[in-house]
Amino acid sequence: xxxxxxxxxxxxxxxxxxxxxxxxxxxxxxxxxxxxxxxxxxxxxxxxxxxxxxxxxxxxxxxxxxxxxxxxxxxxxxxxxxxxxxxxxxxxxxxxxxxxxxxxxxxxxxxxxxxxxxxxxxxxxxxxxxxxxxxxxxxxxxxxxxxxxxxxxxxxxxxxxxxxxxxxxxxxxxxxxxxxxxxxxxxxxxxxxxxxxxxxxxxxxxxxxxxxxxxxxxxxxxxxxxxxxxxxxxxxxxxxxxxxxxxxxxxxxxxxxxxxxxxxxxxxxxxxxxxxxxxxxxxxxxxxxxxxxxxxxxxxxxxxxxxxxxxxxxxxxxxxxxxxxxxxxxxxxxxxxxxxxxxxxxxxxxxxxxxxxxxxxxxxxxxxxxx
Amino acid sequence: xxxxxxxxxxxxxxxxxxxxxxxxxxxxxxxxxxxxxxxxxxxxxxxxxxxxxxxxxxxxxxxxxxxxxxxxxxxxxxxxxxxxxxxxxxxxxxxxxxxxxxxxxxxxxxxxxxxxxxxxxxxxxxxxxxxxxxxxxxxxxxxxxxxxxxxxxxxxxxxxxxxxxxxxxxxxxxxxxxxxxxxxxxxxxxxxxxxxxxxxxxxxxxxxxxxxxxxxxxxxxxxxxxxxxxxxxxxxxxxxxxxxxxxxxxxxxxxxxxxxxxxxxxxxxxxxxxxxxxxxxxxxxxxxxxxxxxxxxxxxxxxxxxxxxxxxxxxxxxxxxx
Numbered sequence: 001x002x003x004x005x006x007x008x009x010x011x012x013x014x015x016x017x018x019x020x021x022x023x024x025x026x027x028x029x030x031x032x033x034x035x036x037x038x039x040x041x042x043x044x045x046x047x048x049x050x051x052x053x054x055x056x057x058x059x060x061x062x063x064x065x066x067x068x069x070x071x072x073x074x075x076x077x078x079x080x081x082x083x084x085x086x087x088x089x090x091x092x093x094x095x096x097x098x099x100x101x102x103x104x105x106x107x108x109x110x111x112x113x114x115x116x117x118x119x120x121x122x123x124x125x126x127x128x129x130x131x132x133x134x135x136x137x138x139x140x141x142x143x144x145x146x147x148x149x150x151x152x153x154x155x156x157x158x159x160x161x162x163x164x165x166x167x168x169x170x171x172x173x174x175x176x177x178x179x180x181x182x183x184x185x186x187x188x189x190x191x192x193x194x195x196x197x198x199x200x201x202x203x204x205x206x207x208x209x210x211x212x213x214x215x216x217x218x219x220x221x222x223x224x225x226x227x228x229x230x231x232x233x234x235x236x237x238x239x240x241x242x243x244x245x246x247x248x249x250x251x252x253x254x255x256x257x258x259x260x261x262x263x264x265x266x267x268x269x270x271x272x273x274x275x276x277x278x279x280x281x282x283x284x285x286x287x288x289x290x291x292x293x294x295x296x297x298x299x300x301x302x303x304x305x306x307x308x309x310x311x312x313x314x315x316x317x318x319x320x321x322x323x324x325x326x327x328x329x330x331x332x333x334x335x336x337x338x339x340x341x342x343x344x345x346x347x348x349x350x351x352x353x354x355x356x357x358x359x360x361x362x363x364x365x366x367x368x369x370x371x
Numbered sequence: 372x373x374x375x376x377x378x379x380x381x382x383x384x385x386x387x388x389x390x391x392x393x394x395x396x397x398x399x400x401x402x403x404x405x406x407x408x409x410x411x412x413x414x415x416x417x418x419x420x421x422x423x424x425x426x427x428x429x430x431x432x433x434x435x436x437x438x439x440x441x442x443x444x445x446x447x448x449x450x451x452x453x454x455x456x457x458x459x460x461x462x463x464x465x466x467x468x469x470x471x472x473x474x475x476x477x478x479x480x481x482x483x484x485x486x487x488x489x490x491x492x493x494x495x496x497x498x499x500x501x502x503x504x505x506x507x508x509x510x511x512x513x514x515x516x517x518x519x520x521x522x523x524x525x526x527x528x529x530x531x532x533x534x535x536x537x538x539x540x541x542x543x544x545x546x547x548x549x550x551x552x553x554x555x556x557x558x559x560x561x562x563x564x565x566x567x568x569x570x571x572x573x574x575x576x577x578x579x580x581x582x583x584x585x586x587x588x589x590x591x592x593x594x595x596x597x598x599x600x601x602x603x604x605x606x607x608x609x610x611x612x613x614x615x616x617x618x619x620x621x622x623x624x625x626x627x628x629x630x631x632x633x634x635x636x637x638x639x640x641x642x643x644x645x646x647x648x649x650x651x652x653x654x655x656x657x658x659x660x661x662x663x664x665x666x667x668x669x670x671x672x673x674x675x676x677x678x679x680x681x682x683x684x685x686x687x688x689x690x691x692x693x
Contacts, residue, residue: 008483012472019471019508206467211524213433214461214534215484216453 001220009217009225010232017233027233031187032244035180038305039249042175050139053090053099055081060107067102069150075142087128097133100143101126113154173336180245180253181331182304187241188234188266189298189324194291195233196226196274201287219365223275230267238263258334258343265347266327269354273323275361298324323353381445384409384532384563385430390439392425399425401587402439407565407580409531412558414578415567416670418680422587423567424464427536430565431461444531457485460530464537466521470510474501477509478523485528492527499523499553515546522553532563539573551576571670581670585678595670602676603668605639608646611662620656624649635662 017023052070056063071078081090081099091099103123112121127143129136152159203209238259245251273294281287299305301315302324308316319325330346333339385407392400400422407413415423428434430441432452441448443455468477475496482490496505499519504512512520518538525533538554539547547570554577557564568574574581575595582592591598610617621628621638626649628638640646646665653660674680 002486004486005484008480011483012469012476012480015476016469016471206470207463207465208467208469210433210463211461211466211468211521212484214431214456214459214463215481216456216486217484 001218001224002216005217005221006225006228009221010229013225013229014232027187027191027237028240031183031237031241034183034186035176035241035245036248038179038183039176039245042179050076050135050142051096051098052076052078052139052143053081053094053096054078055083055085055087055090055099055101057083057104058102058106059083062107062110063102066106066150070100070146073142073146075146076139091128091130096128097130097136098139098143099128101128117156174249174251176245176249177251177253177336178307178332179305180241180251181335182328184238184241185262185266185324185327185331186299186304187237188230188263189270189327190295191233191237192230192267192270193274193295194288195230196271197277197281197287197291198284199226200275200278201281201284204282205284219362223271223362223365226271226275227267230271231264234263234267253335254338256334258340258347259331261347262327262330262334262343262350265350265354268358269323269327269350272354272357272359272361275365276357279364298322301325303328323350326350326353382409383407383442384411384444385413385565386440386442387426387430388440390426390429390441391437392422392429392434393437398587400429403584403587403589404439405582405589405592407532407563409563410561411579412554412564412566412577414574414581415565415584416569416571416574416581416674417567417584418569421584423569423584424536426584427534427565427567431459431534432456457528458530459532459534460525460528461534462518462521462525462536462538464540466518466524468509468517468520468524471508473506473508474512474520474523475505477520478527481524481527487528490527490529495523495526498526498556500549513546515542515549518542518546518550519553522550522557526557530562532565533557534565536567537569538566539568539570547573571674575670583670583674583677585674585680590677591673598670598673599668602673605641605668606643606646607666607668608638608640608649609662609664609666610636610660614658616656617653617658617660620652620658621649624652 017027054067054070056067067078067080070076081087081094081096087099087101090096102125106123106125109121109123112118125147127140129140200209203212242251242253242255274291277290277294278287281290301311301319302308302322303319304324308319308325311319326346326349330343330350333342333346383406385405387406388404390400390403391398403422403426405413415426417423425434429436430443430448432443432448432455435449444458446455448455469480472480475492478492478495482488482492493502493505496502499522501516501519501523504516507516509517509520522535522538525535535554539550542550551573554564554566558577564577566573566577578595580592581595581598583590583598591602593601618628618636621636626638626640628636631637640649643665650660650663
């Protein structure tokens, strides 16, 4: 291992990085875009505006009040459907997945119930819905709770059961806070794995490895250069992700030695896995395919985008053999839950994996010299 | 006696003895032996697939031999790889550097790998006529410029032996000449140069010694002149147009004229004296020898007479080019 050679490699790698915009995009901009997109989708579900078509067949003061109340809740964005059309037809023609129908006589019954408390004075409201639409179920839940609240108010007595909630965590955390550590782990993994694979395939294909084989560079110089380079990229992309999620979504996560340790371990693990695969993926095309074949299942099965607990039982078992799962869990333990014991447990598992793949990777890197 | 042998082997840049390389059943290099003196340009001439690259890669320590011994500057290529590497410079076949790295940065990078701070990077760039391209990225260079950069990089550690594997393959004639000019400059610097090529012109122009390799074996070694002398010791006579009287005269003198595709008549004579006799006889017969051309045979013909095949029309035989 020669520091001079490692330094020379790093200079060249960073020059190449600076001059290749697509590499820069995937390292820095892509994870930031993911944070922005997912953050925008999931940060404030209370502000989600759902379209709700309302066909007011009654057209009384009371029914109009009801429509206003639906809109005033901030959940629904109501649009009136003309009373003289068939509601099913209307839903189909206007691509509405939910149409609420206020029946004739609603106002009358409402007044009667208010005035006399007569329990037989009731209204049967109906809705037309499209079961194939994914947002309908959520909309119906909101609608149910709206109706329940309206009924409760109309009964004139205070509710019997009220609820207060307490989180098991010290602090309420939002989806975006869960998401950011996952994106950090994913960005570092992608960069290390495809970086190691593509660089090697490119050098081999172009014949640069054949030239390097006639210079004093050794495979340990090469490995160390790769690790340091990927580590620098990982620090850059992690910093970008944390800055953007703080600036845009006010995400405040614990940043301490654990974060650095997990990044270092992840770089070793995935540069190691990349090196293990280089003898298989000799051409640039097969390198990309090999990288994707590993990256995508890892991303989706390891709890990067959603908690592993949301997945079916057997997939949860699968998740537990994926190295990225332990990085995700470890990062969340240290950054969100501030659980040092849990972080240490995951760090130990990743350290074991990293050591194993690194040793195997170093052994299979034959570095252009052939027998 | 002992002392004499020592001096002898000290003058050898490369000693190859009984070298063979097999890939399974395929014999790429079959029991070859030769020596390259310090300061000489040694050309390994042969068609594609003859075993040239395999041999170079064994000598410059990238590949291991199956059997035989190879010494570079007195050191064994298998056991003393680490000691050999800093003292040799290699331009592999189809040399390439990093796409987005400039000429100067590439030379600098390799000089750092060798840890040679004393090397004049700009001097090397000038030597290979790349000064006005020093800030151009590798991907923007033409084939000839890439090869010249490869030569500059091969010299980045001031090596005692330089290996150039097919330095002009795929270049147009102008770019090829430009590379040759640089190689002639190298020759004047007293470096041992090991050159592989399938262009006989290149070997004839640059080499002090030529070894002809065919199907993994060396079929002849010597200076270009000596090889021609030994294997094609005649003159080629060409006549543009001849009438029947002249043709009769030629036949009567015992020569065997053949008509070539361009309507010319071609035959071989032993020496200049025979040319003289022949011309006298033709003129005496009242005919005019027009478009007379007398040529010395070249390495192409040496190759043809040794192998029965042309240098460029052979299909790759045993061995592989990579």
